[in-house]
Amino acid sequence: MILTVTLNTALDITYRVRALRPHTSHRVTEVTERPGGKGLNVARVLAALGHEVTATGFAGGATGRSLRDQLARTPGVVDALVPVEGATRRTVAVVDGTTGDTTQLNEPGPVIAPAEWSAFLDAYEDLVASAAAVALCGSLPPGVPVGAYAQLVRTARAVGAPVLLDTSGEPLRRGVAARPDIVKPNADELAELTGSHDPSVATRDARRRGAHTVVASLGAQGLLAVNAEGRWRAVPPRRIQGNPTGAGDSAAAGLLAGLVEHLPWPQRLARAAALSAATVLAPVAGEFDRRTYEELLDQVAVTGEATAA
């Protein structure tokens, strides 16, 4: 199975209103709720691709129960979330039906107690032992040590499970130093980590910091992957208009699927780029338009070269 870790899970709520006018009252015309947080989005995409996935992280309170109820109805995803005392945070996305724009309200999330973090580490140690790959995704909730991802990378590497790390800021900086197999920053996260806005310079620097493979998601410029074996760029055939939320999570799912299927890097990248583009057409993160995905899979242009052995 593939193990995804979401320490800062969320119940993602989407409200549609006719038009958002600050300081007035609105009747919400449509409400949707989904398990959220980057690792849960990755898990849902992997499951939709036919992979066995186990999702861990934290869940608590009434919102955590709602999240787990919904996860239980997601075929292919095994719930291994660790219960906590605090309530799982909500995120509320208010979609303006007139303009299509979204206003986002994100709760801070519960404080994780030291005993809860210890319980998670025990659960994680058991789970990585049978994982074909591990995804560590998203921000850290309050109470979790900033070096958490570094510790989780080391635990996975100790049992030989390859690790993808997708986070930002100081947790990324520390996590990279623990030598994960793949990091998947976007342009901003990569620049923040390395101090360089030049993707060639920045990916080289991120590798020097400890990542075996750096896959930078560069928006319309597609994906740039660099490792000891080579350097590739994958660009979808056309720009797709829609909701980019979750596109990066689908790219991560594509990379993990390619990894456990032992695909060569150009094929992994084609899959990640096609999934990412097909997610832009889906209404919510963690879902993708399957027809677009299958159609784009052969059309993604992958250029690059393997390093001479």
Place this chain on the structure above:
Amino acid sequence: MILTVTLNTALDITYRVRALRPHTSHRVTEVTERPGGKGLNVARVLAALGHEVTATGFAGGATGRSLRDQLARTPGVVDALVPVEGATRRTVAVVDGTTGDTTQLNEPGPVIAPAEWSAFLDAYEDLVASAAAVALCGSLPPGVPVGAYAQLVRTARAVGAPVLLDTSGEPLRRGVAARPDIVKPNADELAELTGSHDPSVATRDARRRGAHTVVASLGAQGLLAVNAEGRWRAVPPRRIQGNPTGAGDSAAAGLLAGLVEHLPWPQRLARAAALSAATVLAPVAGEFDRRTYEELLDQVAVTGEATAA
């Protein structure tokens, strides 16, 4: 006990943000959750005044469980909510920390199935038998017949329980015709019911339609009460600045408390006006500033006359 009915209960969520900017992302700095819906606000105020209260209506889903968990921690309020399949609606109030203004997002609420409405009617019939007074408050959720309040008024009158009705639109129009003891419209609701913006004309018309006593809440002009025994106006000594949400519900609680304590009308109105004003100083509906309430109680000016016998 006093029975309060809230057919369209809500989990009232308040988010504080630094400044609300549409179409951007916000970190919520403070989250509060309260049982909501007008009848539950009335119940909480009555309980704080020392009355035994039973709260009925509908609750369902994870949001309904949260609401009931919180109600269980409210001393003096007995939970007699009827379970439904659909999830209790949320309301989200986004408070702009810079301006203090509030943007309100109200979910529509679950559709009540015919069998659920029947189950409620059975529960209600049992509860009114031991009620000293009944409050019927707020809007009707989808699926409940528009004549619901008329039916509930008749059931209560059949067992001799006095009824206060606080709703609007067609449910109010039909409910009034069933001859409730008290209706408590605000100026807009009264004008919508009667077609007149003149409170003297409108209260007379509302009585002609079936209400024994009409208590109109007229904002800064205080409360105007008219019935067969007389006509009174109660005005607080000063205008209080704050959050008016729930002020009307506190007025209803004051009227009910006065009713079951057999206070003369001028004292009932003083209590209702003082509670209403003291609620403006509380951060959320269903709560009031006790010191302000006690201070205002003797300062509310009640003028009027009893009708010659």
